[in-house]
Amino acid sequence: MATGDEIWEALADFTEQCNNNKRLRKMQRDWTKILHFKAIDMDDSFTMKVVEGEIVKNDKGTVGTPDIIVETDSETMCDMFWGDINPTQKYLRGEIKVKGTQEDVMRIDVITAVIWPEV
Amino acid sequence: MAAQLTKGQRDEIKKQALDDFSRYVNPQKARVLKNAGLDIIEGKREGAAVWDITGKKYIDCITSAGSFNVGRRNPEIIDALKKALDEYDLGVFLLCSKPKADLAKRLAEITPGDLQYVMYGSGGGEANDFAIKLARGYTMKNDVISTLKAYHGHTGFSLAAIGRDEYRKPFGSMVPGYKHVPYNNLAAMEEAVTEDTAAIIIELVQGEGGIHLATDDYVKGLRKLCDDHEVLLIFDEIQTGFGRTGKMFCCDYSGVVPDILTIAKSLGGALYPISATVYREELGDFVMTHAFTHLSTFGGSDIGCMVGLAVIDFIVKNKLPEHAAKMGERFQKGFDELLTRYPELLMEVRRKGLMMGLQYTNDSIGPRMSYQLAQNGVMAIYTGNEPSVMRLMPSLVIQEDEVDFVVDALDKSMSEIMKQGGIEKY
Amino acid sequence: MSIIDDILSKTDMDEIRKETEENYRQYVNPFALRMFKNASLDIIEGKREGASVWDISGQKYIDCVTGAGIFNVGRHNKEIVEGLKKALDTYDMGGWISIVRERGILAKKLAEITPGDLKYSLFCCGGGEAIEVAVKLARGHTDKTEIICMENGYHGVTGFALPATGRDVYKQPFAPLTPGYRHVRYNDIGAVEEAITEETAAVLLEPIQGEGGIIPADDAYLRQLRELCTKNEILLVFDEVQTGFGRTGKMFCAEHSGVNPDIMVLAKSLSGGLYPLSCAVFTEEIAEFLMTHPFIIINSFGGTSLACLVALATIEYIENNDLPGHATRMGGRFMAGLSALKGKYPKLVLDVRGRGLMLGMEFPEDSIGPRMAYQLKQNGVISIYTFNNPRIIRIMPTLVITEQEVDFVLEAFDRSLAEISKQEEKNAAR
Numbered sequence: 015m016a017t018g019d020e021i022w023e024a025l026a027d028f029t030e031q032c033n034n035n036k037r038l039r040k041m042q043r044d045w046t047k048i049l050h051f052k053a054i055d056m057d058d059s060f061t062m063k064v065v066e067g068e069i070v071k072n073d074k075g076t077v078g079t080p081d082i083i084v085e086t087d088s089e090t091m092c093d094m095f096w097g098d099i100n101p102t103q104k105y106l107r108g109e110i111k112v113k114g115t116q117e118d119v120m121r122i123d124v125i126t127a128v129i130w131p132e133v
Numbered sequence: 134m135a136a137q138l139t140k141g142q143r144d145e146i147k148k149q150a151l152d153d154f155s156r157y158v159n160p161q162k163a164r165v166l167k168n169a170g171l172d173i174i175e176g177k178r179e180g181a182a183v184w185d186i187t188g189k190k191y192i193d194c195i196t197s198a199g200s201f202n203v204g205r206r207n208p209e210i211i212d213a214l215k216k217a218l219d220e221y222d223l224g225v226f227l228l229c230s231k232p233k234a235d236l237a238k239r240l241a242e243i244t245p246g247d248l249q250y251v252m253y254g255s256g257g258g259e260a261n262d263f264a265i266k267l268a269r270g271y272t273m274k275n276d277v278i279s280t281l282k283a284y285h286g287h288t289g290f291s292l293a294a295i296g297r298d299e300y301r302k303p304f305g306s307m308v309p310g311y312k313h314v315p316y317n318n319l320a321a322m323e324e325a326v327t328e329d330t331a332a333i334i335i336e337l338v339q340g341e342g343g344i345h346l347a348t349d350d351y352v353k354g355l356r357k358l359c360d361d362h363e364v365l366l367i368f369d370e371i372q373t374g375f376g377r378t379g380k381m382f383c384c385d386y387s388g389v390v391p392d393i394l395t396i397a398k399s400l401g402g403a404l405y406p407i408s409a410t411v412y413r414e415e416l417g418d419f420v421m422t423h424a425f426t427h428l429s430t431f432g433g434s435d436i437g438c439m440v441g442l443a444v445i446d447f448i449v450k451n452k453l454p455e456h457a458a459k460m461g462e463r464f465q466k467g468f469d470e471l472l473t474r475y476p477e478l479l480m481e482v483r484r485k486g487l488m489m490g491l492q493y494t495n496d497s498i499g500p501r502m503s504y505q506l507a508q509n510g511v512m513a514i515y516t517g518n519e520p521s522v523m524r525l526m527p528s529l530v531i532q533e534d535e536v537d538f539v540v541d542a543l544d545k546s547m548s549e550i551m552k553q554g555g556i557e558k559y
Numbered sequence: 560m561s562i563i564d565d566i567l568s569k570t571d572m573d574e575i576r577k578e579t580e581e582n583y584r585q586y587v588n589p590f591a592l593r594m595f596k597n598a599s600l601d602i603i604e605g606k607r608e609g610a611s612v613w614d615i616s617g618q619k620y621i622d623c624v625t626g627a628g629i630f631n632v633g634r635h636n637k638e639i640v641e642g643l644k645k646a647l648d649t650y651d652m653g654g655w656i657s658i659v660r661e662r663g664i665l666a667k668k669l670a671e672i673t674p675g676d677l678k679y680s681l682f683c684c685g686g687g688e689a690i691e692v693a694v695k696l697a698r699g700h701t702d703k704t705e706i707i708c709m710e711n712g713y714h715g716v717t718g719f720a721l722p723a724t725g726r727d728v729y730k731q732p733f734a735p736l737t738p739g740y741r742h743v744r745y746n747d748i749g750a751v752e753e754a755i756t757e758e759t760a761a762v763l764l765e766p767i768q769g770e771g772g773i774i775p776a777d778d779a780y781l782r783q784l785r786e787l788c789t790k791n792e793i794l795l796v797f798d799e800v801q802t803g804f805g806r807t808g809k810m811f812c813a814e815h816s817g818v819n820p821d822i823m824v825l826a827k828s829l830s831g832g833l834y835p836l837s838c839a840v841f842t843e844e845i846a847e848f849l850m851t852h853p854f855i856i857i858n859s860f861g862g863t864s865l866a867c868l869v870a871l872a873t874i875e876y877i878e879n880n881d882l883p884g885h886a887t888r889m890g891g892r893f894m895a896g897l898s899a900l901k902g903k904y905p906k907l908v909l910d911v912r913g914r915g916l917m918l919g920m921e922f923p924e925d926s927i928g929p930r931m932a933y934q935l936k937q938n939g940v941i942s943i944y945t946f947n948n949p950r951i952i953r954i955m956p957t958l959v960i961t962e963q964e965v966d967f968v969l970e971a972f973d974r975s976l977a978e979i980s981k982q983e984e985k986n987a988a989r
């Protein structure tokens with residue numbers, strides 16, 4: 015089990031990776047969404063606000079009306095933000111739950127595919 | 134098939150075919166073709182020739198506007214298709230398959246520059262529709278500039294790009310955001326480009342528009358214009374591709390590489406529908422974030438891809454582009470004579486390889502020449518957007534004696550029309 | 560090298576797979592390949608026969624996707640393959656502008672088997688292309704421009720078909736699109752009534768929404784639509800691209816309600832899963848527009864000689880083997896089994912529905928569709944969720960599926976649902 019602080023750190027790393035990736039920013043420039051991440055083995059949640067492909071803000075807790083809700087255990091969540099796992103595979107095996115459209119699920123996978131093509 | 138039938142039986146088949154066609158497909162089409170002497174019911178087909186069911190032989194200079202570059206019923210392509218049929222069916226458009234992957238690689242190899250990824254379709258219009266969608270999606274801009282008299286297909290994004298209103302008028306509102314400018318006029322294009330221009334789409338030789346050749350300077354100017362304004366350049370090589378103009382692709386002449394290239398027609402080897410939109414790697418990023426937003430059930434079927442591979446092999450192995458260039462020159466010698474002999478009929482000849490257009494002195498000569506040529510054993514029609522131009526696009530496997538036969542038929546037909554008169558402009 | 564008949568060693572297969580994937584990654588679509596792999600749909604089809612397909616590694620699957628209804632006569636149907644091969648001894652595409660004899664014969668056959676007084680055919684390659692023709696005919700014939708279509712409908716992705724498709728993800732990146740399309744709720748006659756204006760040219764719909772989630776139109780709704788259209792001089796267009804050729808237990812789905820459209824669009828199974836072909840079939844009255852405009856809709860590849868011969872062989876096969884009847888019987892067997900599964904997994908299965916062999920199972924949330932596809936694949940069945948609604952997994956096998964194969968698929972569903980139930984319980988416990 016990871017701690018809330020660890021997730022928050024992983025999320026910050028992830029944010030930096032995304033925002034510094036020029037190709038990804040361009041690719042995602044028509045994507046404006048609010049994402050909620052819930053760690054189900056603890057009571058922590060996080061909110062990520064994406065505007066035109068840029069992660070403009072992360073919050074602790076749930077803020078705003080989400081387009082996408084991602085639920086998994088804290089360990090998997092950290093692994094996801096660190097690029098240690100392929101989130102779509104986990105999703106299809108029921109280990110990560112995502113509420114939202116399939117298109118948005120695929121967009122999340124695009125992020126991983128661009129930042130960590132080998133995963 | 135036709136060989137074992139008696140003359141009476143063949144006539145009966147022909148009558149029945151015309152009747153069925155009129156009754157269930159389109160009576161007026163049948164009538165127009167009959168009047169033009171083109172009510173040919175194709176029986177045997179081979180190389181550059183086709184036989185009417187009644188046994189009369191024609192050199193096919195229509196070839197569905199360049200769909201039969203490898204010749205009609207090319208035995209090597211037929212074998213490839215039969216072999217494909219031993220193993221494959223259409224396959225599933227969603228899945229990855231070996232033929233799809235193999236052909237994509239081959240297309241990346243033979244297309245110029247860094248054209249890399251392939252989206253498959255079945256028809257040419259479909260390929261252009263995707264090209265334009267891709268340009269809009271990738272640039273997030275709207276406008277598309279095409280040229281007057283251009284032809285790009287009848288599906289919606291392509292239809293709006295056609296440079297002729299008649300094809301659109303009865304159908305009401307079109308896809309918005311299109312401008313049409315004169316061909317071969319760089320200044321007009323420069324003027325039309327704005328901040329919201331996503332793409333310029335152009336044929337390097339206008340086919341339906343009347344066989345007009347883009348100059349190298351124009352094409353190079355377009356490339357620069359596009360680079361300067363972040364506009365994507367789309368070459369529609371649906372008629373000009375696969376050796377037709379004397380090079381594998383017509384853009385090989387100017388060396389200008391487009392961002393998107395569309396191909397269809399001859400890729401199917403006169404046997405099987407397949408088309409493709411080939412685009413640069415960068416544009417793949419849009420396809421990645423919008424996976425599965427453009428789908429085509431029949432596009433890039435396993436069988437179609439096997440046929441496409443065989444077609445490319447045949448063209449490369451037999452150096453069809455070079456052959457087309459050579460046969461084109463032989464045609465040109467004949468045309469030069471016709472130009473001096475019939476100045477009242479023939480104004481100009483425009484040609485690149487075996488993509489040839491005869492510019493007549495007025496509109497009515499095109500249809501009359503079709504009729505006369507049919508009598509003299511040649512199938513040819515005027516171009517869709519320009520009835521004063523007769524297009525000659527024989528298959529690229531045409532031989533010297535067949536070239537001479539066509540030139541001779543042109544001579545006879547023109548001489549007959551001169552005799553008939555009625556050629557003055559009105 | 561023949562992939563199918565030769566017995567290849569495991570290494571050869573691995574080699575082919577590696578090469579294919581590499582080429583796909585480099586030259587077709589790297590992301591699609593990644594998605595396939597994630598979803599475990601990275602099947603490279605080798606042998607195909609009847610209701611089944613084999614991955615090149617030799618693993619067998621029952622195909623319940625069938626390209627959303629391309630393979631009604633079965634995968635790689637031997638009779639039709641032989642017919643096409645024989646045709647190749649004489650024919651090729653035929654000229655685009657010529658009077659193609661085979662086209663006349665097929666058009667005549669279609670006039671015979673389609674309902675009501677549908678009579679003329681205009682041929683294209685893809686289903687979307689034929690939808691374009693239908694829209695244009697409607698506009699050209701009526702001199703009006705508006706098309707009423709359905710939310711969540713799917714009609715293709717080219718210029719006149721795309722705006723009719725009732726879902727934004729397909730459209731938004733490519734806007735602005737052809738104007739004049741209005742979307743209304745499916746199965747809601749009041750909504751259509753409200754949408755009708757002076758400018759309405761046609762109402763376009765699928766008699767069973769395929770990509771929208773296997774949603775059948777009520778017979779009463781279709782009859783009301785027919786009346787409404789007739790009264791207002793509006794054309795009724797049925798998209799039977801997925802529902803045609805025996806899929807729903809009748810040759811055409813329209814026959815269930817007895818409603819005759821003015822234009823019917825056909826593709827997919829029209830040409831036996833072997834050759835691209837589609838068409839719009841329409842009434843004599845509408846054909847008049849094409850008398851005055853005989854060359855206004857043209858295409859290079861629509862209705863080639865070979866395509867028409869394949870279609871004739873396909874229709875003959877469907878008739879001779881009574882595939883609509885077989886689809887009804889197998890559909891009944893499926894329905895009984897699926898209903899039992901609904902009883903067994905009440906929390907997972909919200910609904911099972913459909914007609915003939917056009918069936919769908921509905922789940923309570925989006926993620927379960929893709930997960931089911933993944934599980935089914937592990938259990939020897941290929942199926943995917945419907946494009947416009949991932950909550951529904953589709954069951955559209957070939958119409959030559961046998962009783963044993965139906966039972967096999969049902970068992971695979973049972974196992975897959977059991978696995979997902981287990982996953983859900985595990986999640987709930989965390």
Ligand SMILES: Cc1ncc(COP(=O)(O)O)c(C=O)c1O
Nearest residue numbers: 256257258284285286371858859
């Ligand atoms: C230059 C060009 N582009 C596009 C097309 C459309 O292709 P298709 O008829 O296969 O839709 C054609 C057809 O003649 C063409 O000549």
Ligand SMILES: Cc1ncc(COP(=O)(O)O)c(C=O)c1O
Nearest residue numbers: 429430685686687713714715800
């Ligand atoms: C109902 C319906 N209409 C039209 C189409 C478009 O057909 P195509 O992919 O051949 O263009 C489809 C394709 O899935 C469909 O399901």
